[in-house]
Every structure is written in structure tokens, then in C-alpha cells.
Amino acid sequence: MAEQARISAQNLDLYYGAFRALRSISLDIAEHRVTALIGPSGCGKSSFLRTLNRMNDLVQGARVQGKILLDGKDIYAPDVDVVLLRKRIGMVFQRPNPFPMSIYDNVAYGPRIHGESNKRVLDELVESSLKGAALWDEVKDRLSKSALGLSGGQQQRLCIARSLAVKPEVLLMDEPASALDPISTSKIEDLIRDLRETYTIVIVTHNMQQAARISDFTAFFLSGELVEYGSTGAMFTNPKDQRTEDYITGRFG
Amino acid sequence: MLNRAYVSDKAARYLLWASAAAVTLTIVAILIFVGKEGLLTFADVNPFAFFFSPEWDPPQGHFGALPFFVGSITATLIALLLGGPLGLACAIFMAKVSPGWMRSVMRQASNLFVGIPSVVYGYIGMTVLVPWSRETFGGQGVGVLVAGMILAVMILPTITTVAEDAIRDVPGPLEEGALGLGATRWQTIWGVLLPAARPRILAGVILAFARAFGETTAVQMVIGNAPRLVPGLTSGTSTLTSQIIMEMGQTPPGSPWNRALFMMAFGLVVNSMLMILLVRWVSNRGVAK
Numbered sequence: 001m002a003e004q005a006r007i008s009a010q011n012l013d014l015y016y017g018a019f020r021a022l023r024s025i026s027l028d029i030a031e032h033r034v035t036a037l038i039g040p041s042g043c044g045k046s047s048f049l050r051t052l053n054r055m056n057d058l059v060q061g062a063r064v065q066g067k068i069l070l071d072g073k074d075i076y077a078p079d080v081d082v083v084l085l086r087k088r089i090g091m092v093f094q095r096p097n098p099f100p101m102s103i104y105d106n107v108a109y110g111p112r113i114h115g116e117s118n119k120r121v122l123d124e125l126v127e128s129s130l131k132g133a134a135l136w137d138e139v140k141d142r143l144s145k146s147a148l149g150l151s152g153g154q155q156q157r158l159c160i161a162r163s164l165a166v167k168p169e170v171l172l173m174d175e176p177a178s179a180l181d182p183i184s185t186s187k188i189e190d191l192i193r194d195l196r197e198t199y200t201i202v203i204v205t206h207n208m209q210q211a212a213r214i215s216d217f218t219a220f221f222l223s224g225e226l227v228e229y230g231s232t233g234a235m236f237t238n239p240k241d242q243r244t245e246d247y248i249t250g251r252f253g
Numbered sequence: 254m255l256n257r258a259y260v261s262d263k264a265a266r267y268l269l270w271a272s273a274a275a276v277t278l279t280i281v282a283i284l285i286f287v288g289k290e291g292l293l294t295f296a297d298v299n300p301f302a303f304f305f306s307p308e309w310d311p312p313q314g315h316f317g318a319l320p321f322f323v324g325s326i327t328a329t330l331i332a333l334l335l336g337g338p339l340g341l342a343c344a345i346f347m348a349k350v351s352p353g354w355m356r357s358v359m360r361q362a363s364n365l366f367v368g369i370p371s372v373v374y375g376y377i378g379m380t381v382l383v384p385w386s387r388e389t390f391g392g393q394g395v396g397v398l399v400a401g402m403i404l405a406v407m408i409l410p411t412i413t414t415v416a417e418d419a420i421r422d423v424p425g426p427l428e429e430g431a432l433g434l435g436a437t438r439w440q441t442i443w444g445v446l447l448p449a450a451r452p453r454i455l456a457g458v459i460l461a462f463a464r465a466f467g468e469t470t471a472v473q474m475v476i477g478n479a480p481r482l483v484p485g486l487t488s489g490t491s492t493l494t495s496q497i498i499m500e501m502g503q504t505p506p507g508s509p510w511n512r513a514l515f516m517m518a519f520g521l522v523v524n525s526m527l528m529i530l531l532v533r534w535v536s537n538r539g540v541a542k
Contacts, residue, residue, distance in 0.1 A: 053433065058429070086434065086435040087434070099449070163434065
């Protein structure tokens with residue numbers, strides 16, 4: 001791939017106990033691009049996403065072999081600070097998961113745990129993050145209200161703002177729009193296109209139109225294997241592998 | 254059409270209704286009886302003196318119950334102060350830190366704590382804690398400190414189990430959300446899990462308060478049973494429950510003394526009802542939010 005790789009997975013295997021969830025995945029993720037991971041349920045795309053910020057560390061019995069390089073350094077090396085890694089690689093989850101606190105405190109949570117206590121700095125971060133997530137205008141008058149009072153789409157954009165507030169370099173999104181209505185979904189998609197300017201984005205999606213609309217590169221996973229990977233345009237118009245074609249034309253999945 | 258199934262269905266329904274009515278009536282009857290006997294105190298005793306006078310000397314006509322209210326509240330607060338943080342720490346450990354086998358051992362131990370009769374707690378207090386308190390702090394040894402310590406152990410299972418369940422029931426995605434932002438395990442527990450579990454933890458603390466406030470035997474064995482306003486942490490005093498159990502048997506029914514004890518009992522009942530309302534309020538607020 002001609003683009004500069006920000007993250008590079010090399011012969012990555014993931015086991016849950018004896019089950020091999022990922023089989024020798026090698027894949028480069030380009031900087032300032034949107035990379036979509038697609039495939040049927042259980043194909044390993046979410047598992048792969050969660051290896052990128054070591055979220056699988058939490059799963060009992062999960063074990064990784066191979067390497068994932070971030071800027072050339074293996075994130076599974078023993079001297080890696082997982083906390084720092086997750087600060088650099090933010091994550092947005094499938095279902096909006098705002099904390100049970102005010103909108104302001106949700107966004108300020110990340111900066112605060114990383115030691116920022118200056119009120120003015122926090123105010124600015126909250127504002128810029130909410131603007132970055134295209135939510136500022138809707139919530140600027142009720143920042144002190146509970147985040148749980150927002151609609152699902154607003155909550156998800158709040159979660160994106162919360163991730164942006166720690167100034168990550170990479171943003172992982174695990175089906176961020178799958179629990180949302182079509183209007184909220186299109187807002188999130190617009191947002192992802194904007195965020196691409198600043199962040200490297202990896203997104204898991206079930207929705208192939210969504211992958212086609214927002215991503216620059218697409219990786220097709222099947223049964224824990226990476227079947228095909230390339231530019232989104234080429235993949236959707238002219239897939240090289242028969243299985244990819246079957247999947248994107250809706251013959252299975 | 255009358256048939257056998259229809260009749261037995263009807264019968265079962267009436268039986269259940271009757272059971273429910275019997276239980277409700279019993280509770281209402283207790284309330285009315287205790288309340289009536291208690292409130293009749295004020296035919297002979299000035300209500301202000303009852304609630305605010307520290308002088309309890311029924312043969313001389315002094316019915317100041319303040320020492321017992323203060324004694325009960327003090328012992329209970331000490332119990333919460335000691336048992337609350339410890340119980341919460343145990344709950345966090347069990348829910349988020351300990352390996353599975355250890356958790357189940359602690360659960361069992363916790364259940365065992367509940368099953369131990371309160372007279373055993375009182376006995377341990379009498380033979381171990383009272384002498385310890387006497388040697389360490391001087392004075393008589395008996396008093397609210399030892400009572401509070403015993404109560405702290407007794408409420409530990411309530412706080413631990415309720416708080417542990419509350420923490421475990423916080424949705425996993427919340428925890429992942431915090432960890433995904435680069436929070437450490439401790440920051441996640443303190444900043445996200447505990448706030449999310451707070452309504453239920455509070456409900457557990459209130460239940461524990463009610464339990465400690467109403468405990469009788471164990472307290473009576475270590476409190477000293479001196480009807481005077483709490484003179485210090487390690488000097489004899491008395492509580493509502495211990496005073497009732499000490500004196501109820503020796504008072505003639507219908508006498509002002511007897512009624513004053515009923516009034517104290519009514520205070521205990523009212524306290525439990527308030528606690529139940531408080532629990533409901535706290536947990537509903539948690540849901541609505």
C-alpha cells in the first residue's frame with residue numbers, strides 16, 4: 001500500500017481459550033484515512049478492532065500471538081503502558097455508554113484522569129470536543145444536566161466527544177451507528193468524514209453501504225481470516241475474491 | 254359453568270387473598286397497638302420532656318427518653334462509620350479484584366455472618382471487646398464504642414452483599430468506556446463504577462442502618478444499660494432497644510412507665526418505616542435518572 005501505515009498488524013493470531021478467533025492477520029492501517037472492517041457476525045472484525053487498543057486484555061483466556069505495530073513499536077511488548085496506549089487509541093462502542101454524570105463531566109472525564117485540573121483548560125477542551133463531535137449547539141445550554149437525558153444519537157456523539165477530549169491519534173469505532181435511527185446514523189457518518197482530517201479511524205460496520213460511503217479502505221473478514229483488503233472503491237466495484245463478491249452482493253451474511 | 258378446575262382456581266385465589274390480608278392486618282394491628290399504647294404516654298408525660306429531657310427515673314416520675322434515642326443513634330453511626338467503608342472495600346474487592354474461588358469463599362463467609370445469632374456476637378463483645386476497650390481506653394469498657402464495633406460486624410454482610418451486587422450489575426460497556434479512555438482500574442472503579450452503583454449502595458447502607466438501629470440482644474450485652482446520656486465512648490449508656498428489653502418485664506401494663514417503653518418501641522417502628530421509604534426513594538431516584 002502506498003499510504004503511510006500508522007498501525008500494522010503482522011501475523012496476528014487471537015485465541016479465546018482454545019478457540020482461534022483470528023488467523024494470521026496482516027494488515028496496514030493508513031494514517032488519516034477511514035478503514036472499514038466488514039464481514040458477517042462472528043467473523044472476527046470486532047475482535048480484531050479490540051486487539052488494537054488491547055481491550056481484549058480484559059477477556060479471560062484471551063491470548064494474542066504476532067505483532068501490532070503502532071508507529072513501528074509493538075503494542076504487545078512487555079514494557080508498553082496500556083493506559084497510555086488507550087489514551088492514544090480511543091474507542092467508541094456499539095451502544096452509547098455515557099457515564100451517569102453530567103454532559104460536561106463525561107467529556108472532562110478523560111482529561112481529568114490524565115491529570116488536567118485547570119478549569120479553563122477543561123472548559124475549552126469540553127467545548128472543542130463537543131464541537132468536534134457536532135454536538136455543541138445541541139447541548140451548550142445544558143452541560144450540567146445528566147448525560148442520560150440525551151437521545152441515543154446524541155449520547156453516541158457525546159461518547160465520540162469524550163474520546164476526542166483525550167486527544168487520541170487513532171479512533172476505533174465498533175459499529176457506532178448500529179443502535180441508532182437513520183437520521184442519527186447519517187450525522188455520525190458526516191462526523192466520521194470530518195474526523196478523518198485529524199484522526200486515523202478504524203470502523204467496524206455491519207452495513208456495507210455505510211462502509212462504501214465513509215471509508216477509504218475496506219477489509220473483509222470471514223471466519224477469523226482476512227479475505228481481502230484494499231481501497232473501498234476497488235473492493236466494492238471489482239472484488240478480487242469470490243467470497244468477497246458473494247458477501248457484498250448479499251449472497252450470504 | 255361450574256367445574257372442578259374453576260372451583261379450585263377460585264379457592265386458590267381466595268386463599269392467596271386471605272393470606273395477604275392476614276399479613277397486612279397483622280402489621281396494621283401491631284402498628285395500631287404499639288402506637289396507641291405509646292401515644293397514651295403523653296396523657297401523663299409532657300411530650301417535650303419525653304423527647305428532650307435526659308432524665309430517666311420512672312419511679313420518681315421522670316420519663317426523659319433522650320438518652321436512649323441518642324444512644325441508639327450514636328451506636329448506629331459508629332457502626333456505619335466502621336462497617337460502611339470496610340464493607341464497601343470488601344464489596345469492591347469481591348466484585349472487581351478477587352479471583353472467583355476467593356469470591357465464593359467470601360460470599361459463604363458473609364452468609365455465615367448473617368446466620369450467627371446475635372447473642373453470640375454479644376458474648377464475643379462481652380468477653381473480648383469490653384476488656385480490650387477497658388484496658389485500652391480506661392473507664393468501664395462497656396458503651397457505644399464496643400456496641401458500635403459489634404454492630405459494624407453485624408451489618409457488614411448487608412453492606413457487602415448489596416454493594417457487591419450493585420457494582421457487578423453496572424453494565425460492562427461503562428467499564429470498557431472508562432478503560433478505553435485510558436483510565437486505570439482504580440480510576441474506573443472510583444470514577445465510574447461507584448457513581449453508577451451509588452443509588453443501590455446507598456440503599457444497602459440504609460438497610461444496614463435499620464438493622465443496627467433495631468439490634469437488641471448484642472447491644473444490650475455490651476452497652477452497660479445505664480439510663481443516662483452518652484457520657485463517652487467507653488462508659489455505660491443505653492439504647493431504645495436495650496432499655497425496652499431491660500424494663501418491659503417489670504412494668505405494670507397501662508402504667509406511664511409501661512407506656513413510655515411502648516412509645517420508645519413506636520419510635521423504633523417509625524424509624525424502620527422511614528428507612529423503608531428512604532430506600533424506595535433512593536432507588537427510584539437511581540432508576541429515573
